[in-house]
Amino acid sequence: MKRTIVLAAAVLLAATACGTSEPAASGDGDNPSTAAAQPVSITDSRGKKVDLKAPATKVVGLEWGVVENLISVGVMPVGVADVKGYNAWVTAAKLDPSVKDVGTRGESSVDAIVALNPDLVITTSDESASALAQIEKAVPVLVVHAADAKNAIPQMKTNLELTASAVGKTEQAKQINAGFDKALADGKQKIAAAGKAGTSFTMADGYKQGSTISMRMYTSGSLLGAVGNELGLQNAWPAGGDKDYGLAPTDLEGLTKLKDGEFLYIANDTDGGDVFGKDLAGNAIWKNLPFVKTGNVHRLADGIWMFGGPKSTEQFIDAAVQAVTS
Template identity: 55%
Template sequence: MRTASRTRPTIALTAIAAASVLLLTGCGTTEEAGAASGEAAIVITDDRGESVELAAPAEKVVALEWNTAENLVALGVMPVGVADTEGYGDWVKAEALDDSVKDVGDRGEPSVDAIAGLAPDLVLTTTDLSESVIAQIEEFAPVMVVRGADASNPIGQMESNLERIATATGHEAEGEDLLSGFHENLADGKSELEAAGLSGAPFMMSDSWATGGQVSIRPFAEGALLTAVTEELGLENVWTGEGDADYGLGSIDVEGLTSVGDVEFLYIANGETDAYQNELAGNAVWLSLPFVQSGNVHRLPDGIWMFGGPSSMNDYIDAVVTTLAG
C-alpha cells in the first residue's frame, strides 16, 4: 500500500480561499501589526458572507462539527472543545482527539454555556447549525461558519474549508501540505486501480440504517464528496438518482436498488449496525441483485468519516484501493 506523501509542500492556497482571506499588514508581522494598531490581524469571509476578525491566529478553538474538528487536529491544533466527542471517536478515526478536549453537547444543539466556559478564541461550525445558536455564541466569541458540503463542488468546498481554518489558526503551510498529500494520494490510487484493470469500473456508494426492521438506504449521488473522490480515482458512478444540494445524498429502500446492475457496491457502516449484513441477509430482493450475486458488495473499514476533510478522504482512498485492487 502506498505511503502517500501527505506532508510534502507544494500548492499554495487556491484562488477562492486567497480571495476570501485578507491579511492587514503594516510594520513587522501581520499579528504584531494588528496588535499594535488595535485592528484585526486576520479577516476571513465565511460562508455566510460575514467577516470574521481575529487579532491573532486562534489557539483556543471549539469545533461544533466533526469535519471542522478533524481539520483542526490535522493542522496540529487540538481543539479545546468538540460537540459529541464520543460520536467523533466512533466515526472519525483519521485524526484522534486527546483527553483534554471537552464535550460541548450535541452537534445540532451544543451547550452555549459549555462553550462560553472554555473562553475560546474562535468557534468553528457549519451552515447546518441554526442561526439562533450562532448568534448566542457570537455574544462572547467570534464564529466562523463554513458550508458543511456543496454538491456543486464537493472537493472544492472541502479544500476551501480546510484553507480558511488553516488561515484562522496560522497553519497555512500545514494546510498546503495536507492538500498536496491528498492530491498525490488520489493520483497514486488512480494509478493502482488502473494497473489492476479497474479504470472506468462502475460503482455505487451508499450507507444504510434500520429502524424497526425497516431498512433505509442512502445513495451517494453525483455531488456527494465520496462519489467525487471515487470518480477522481477513475471509477464511474452508476447511480443516477438525485441527491440534496449540500451533501448529494438520496433516500431509497431496497427495491430502489433493482435498477443497479453488476457494479462494485461500496458502503460504510459502523460496528454492528450493518443493515446489509443483518436486516437484509435473507431478503429476497437484496439477494436477487446482480452485485450481491456476484459477490461485489464491499464494506469499507469503520471510522472513515464520510463528510470529513483530506485526512478522512485519504483513509477512504486507501480503503477503496485496498478493497478493490489489493
Template identity: 50%
Template sequence: MIRPLFRRGGAALAAGTLLLLSACGTTETPTASTTSTTSKEQTSAAAGPVEVIDGRGKTVRLDAPAKRVVALEWGEAEMLVTLGVMPVGVADTKGYATWVTAEKLDPSVKDVGTRQEPSVDSIVQLNPDLVVMEAERGSPLLAQIEKYVPVLVAKASDASDNLERMRGDFTMIAETVGKRDTADQVLKDFDAAIQQGKQKLGAAGAAGGAFVMADGWQEGNAISIRPFGQGALVSQVAIAAGLKNAWTGKVDKVWGLGQTDVEGLTAIKGEDVRFLYNASDGSDVFAQGLEENSIWTSLPFVEAGQVHKLTNGIWTFGGPKSCEQYLDELVRVFTA
C-alpha cells in the first residue's frame, strides 16, 4: 500500500487503480506538569541507550534518545511536536501548514523536499540523530538514508485496528526521543477526550448517529470520491465515540479507504446521515464542482442539508491531537 498523498492538497488515486493510492477543536502543547519527569529512574531511562522494534520489524538502536529528528510524513511530524520534540526537518512544510493545525511547526524547521521524493542531501545536511518515515518506504530511499543516519519506520496505518496502531506508533516514537512519560499522559488524555465526546453525543441524542467521511478531487470533468471506511483512523475515532459509519463499500486493508464517484454515493441511504469532507487547501469539489449535479443534489443527506466541510487543517492521518480535533468536529456537527 502506497502512502496517501494529495494533489493540490486533495486526495489522489493512481490512475485506473481501485485500492492502491498514490502515495485528523484546537489543541495545546503539553504543559510542564505532563511532560516533566522527576524520579532518578525516569531521568536515567530518558538519557540512556534506546532500543525499539519499528514498523518493519527491525531493531533500531540509539546511543541516547534522539534530539535532532527529521520526519518525512506529517503524522509523525505532528507526533514529535506533541511529545515536545520540534523536528529539525520535515518534508513539505508548506503542505503541513495547510493540512495540519493540531501542532504547528517552528519557522526554524527546514523543508527537506516533497513527501514523495525527499532530498537525502537536505536530510543529511541537518545532521539528524534519527529520521522517522512510514512503512511503505521500502524503496531505495530507505537504504540511502540509512547509510548516514538511523531510520525509524512507523507502521502508519492498519485498518484492522487503526486506533491501536496510532497509539503504537506514537509510543514507539516517544521511546526513541526519551518521552515515554509524555506519551502515556497524552494517550490518557486522548482516551478521556473520547469518553467526553461520547457523553456529549449521547446527551444530545446523537448516539448511534450515521456518518460518511470522504475526500474528493476533480481532474478535468471527472470527480472522484474517496470514502473513509470502517478501518480508517478517523472512522475508528467516530465509532469509538458511539457513531456509525454508513459507508459499506469496498476499502483497502491498510488505510481503510475506498474509491467511488457521485453515482456510488447513492448507496448511502437515510436523510439522517451526516456527510463530512476535508478541503483544507480550498479545492472544494463538493461545494464548487457538484452544486449543479442532479445526482448529488438528489442525495438524501444533501437534500437534508447534512453536508459538512471540516474546519481547515484537521489531518485525517495524524496523531492523538489531530484525532482530538476530529472528535471535536464530530461533536460540533452532531449536536448543532
C-alpha cells in the first residue's frame, strides 16, 4: 500500500516556493470571461517552464494531494490515479463519479491518460523520470514538489498555489490558504484555553505485512507533525525522518522510548486496518506503554489524508484539537 506519497495571473511565489508563474498580460486571470483567453506560463518544481494557451480545464491528477487541491479550487479532474484509494483516504474533497481511473499512483496508464484528451497532467516529484517522459510526449505535465521536511507547511501552501495557477484559480488558492491559517490559529487558541499548551504528543500510522507490524512516526518535519507543533503541542518523537515527508520508521520496541503523552494515529478499515487498536490490543509491550496505560491513545477519523493540502490538514487540526482537549 502506497501512502507516500505560483501564482500565474498576478503573483510570483516567495523564495521558498517550488515553482513560479509569469503574470498574464491582464491580471484578471480569475475572471471566467477573460481567463480562458489568457495564456499561462508556469515554472514547476523541476525548474521546467510549462506553457498553456489558456488555464487548463481538463486535468488529470496522479497524486491525491494534487487532486484534493484541484477540487478545492473548483476544478474537478477528468482522470485520477487510483480512484478507489482516493475515495478511501481523502474525504476533504470528494470526487465526482464521472472521474476516470488512470491506473495506480506511480504506475499510471499513459494510454488511459491520453484517451481523456486532457489539457494538463499534474503530478509530484515522486513520479519517475521515465513515466514523466512518456506522458510528456502527449500531454503537458506540471510537477509540484511532493513534500519538504524542512518547510512542510509552506510547501503545502505552495503546491496549492502552483496547482491553482495552472487552472486560473489563484484567488481561490489565496482564500483557502488564509482559511487554513485561521483554522490553525483557532486550534491553537482552543488548546491553550484547555490548558493543554506544551502537551507532549506523537503522531503515527502503521500497517501489517504478514505477521510483521511496521509503523511510521510523524516527526516535526512531517506536515502533520509540524502542524501539531504550531498548535502549541510538542512532538515527542526524538529521531529525524526522511528529507521529504519527515517520516521515521519504527516498530513496537521503538515506542518504548516514549513517555506519557498524547498518541495520535490514523488508520483505515478499508485499507490496512487498525494495527494499534486491533492487532496490538493484546500485546503485553503495547499495553504497558505509558500513554496506553493512561488512555491517551486516539484514533483519528478515517479519511484524513496525511499528505494532502490545506483542506485535509484542516481536518487533522480539528481532530487533533478534539483528541487533546476532550
